[in-house]
Amino acid sequence: MTSLVEIKNVSKVIKGKKIIDSLSFNVEAGEVFGFLGPNGAGKTTTIRMIVGLISMSEGDIFICKESVRKNFEKAVQHVGAIVENPEMYKFLSGYQNLIHYARMTKGITKEKIMEVVELVGLKDRIHDKVRTYSLGMRQRLGLAQSLLHDPKVLILDEPTNGLDPAGIREIRDHLRMLARERNMAVIVSSHLLSEMEMMCDRIGIIQNGQLVDVQLVKDFVHTKEKMYEIEVDNADLAAEIMSKSVPEVKVAITEKGIEAALAREELPAIIKQMAVSDVQIYGVKEISQTLEDRFLEVTSAQGGE
Template sequence: MGSIVELKNVSKVIKGRKIIDNLSFNVEAGEVFGFLGPNGAGKTTTIRMIVGLINISAGDILISGKSITKEFEKAVQHVGAIVENPEMYKFLSGYDNLVHYARMTRGVSKEKINEVVELVGLTDRIRDKVKTYSLGMRQRLGLAQSLLHDPKVLILDEPTNGLDPAGIREIRDHLRMLARNRGMAVIVSSHLLSEMEMMCDRIGIIQQGKLVDVQLVKDFVNNTEKLYEVEIDRSDEALSVVREYMPGIEVSKSAAGIEIPVTKEQIPALVKLLSGQDFSIYGIKEVSKTLEDRFLEVTNEKGEL
């Protein structure tokens, strides 16, 4: 459906230090884009530039074709965002908080407020004071606030921070629904990589201010040799045998025996080798790599965390 967010050679220099270095990527309508990186990599700085909280030192960011640097108001009107924690007036009800924020944008009706309240699942508690809300409810109220003006882009920095598993799942389901049903471009930054794997269509990895990679989540996770676990007796001896007869393959111990990255076609030769050395093989299974595994591999390849 086309790019909604485009970063073009974006850099940020603070006190003579280049925090963001020539960053370029795009986010499509209808997708959830995960923005990953170690602490201090520049994720929040990038998000702050996208929403206009800090200036761009070089390059440009386009929101629905409008430049953040040249047409800020026209660009930012398409953006809804929660950067770090949503801040609310705790002595007011959830509904009154939304009414207050609605006054900042023209054309937000009571019907629209009720729509977003129902969308985020707060209908039963929206008239209660925010001070009685759980962290998950406050996150959902923040999400409602960011959706009041029907943005084309939703940007969330650590949206599941501090939530219990049920709250995390709720937020994940809401974001998937917004992207799928409303054609919204959703950008999410989070440390919970298992959640990002379930939530996102694509991920971009940033490290030391530079873009390391952008891929579909399924391609990023699967773009490796298959890892197989061999359940076997005398695993220390088996490890030595495989290393001797299959040099160059990084075999390692596992809880049940050994783990080895090979192709499916190499498995018969591996079994023949081990059985020929009188090892008892109890089973062989494929071990799937997670987004967390691949993230740690990639970031360690590009420099220490």
């Protein structure tokens, strides 16, 4: 795999406070990388440093091997980005907006503009005034704008903000297609966990300006330990037995019995011990763990709120 974005020990200090603390990660060609964290964690600050809207205090960022710190223009020419909401001239048509942006870069033809318009699915409405567009259509027009110069890296900050479910799905499908078919590196920041799970190949979790973890989404969600619900008649006794059998496990008492995260091989001995102790067991069920569950698990383990 080729790393198109390399972030190396990047920090940002504002008014004496370290907003970003020694951040390091790579983003590969052909992948959608999710930058995940609660509001205020440092996602937008990091994206602003990648695209050069604010400077780094320490470290460096390389885009297609070019240093943002030393060769900003060369580095950023490989990037298409929407930071927060795409701003358009609402009194112009979508096409006129794209013509306007195309003038900022040499060599963008009208054929290229229409190719990008078709790519984002706006062909039927591109000559309508932007003020008549839905929020989802404006997001797609912003996506078209960021793709005009054939960037190798696409960066979108909260791209599904304010969209309805159909709009969210459209944007998600477009991003996955761009990464797959154009071998682009796509970086998406969000606090919407369900979206990241469906959209991304890998996720990096940021909290309080520090990188907590970077993992493949499937590895992150599907850990060795699974959450099990055991339906019993005596939850207190069942919890006591489990705590003695596996001391490091957190046991939660529920309406039906108990819940705990266990390795599969630990389960038979615990069930056997409960049966011997006259705990009536009515059922054992594996509970599917979502990205949200894992996110809260990881961030709370790191001292999050």
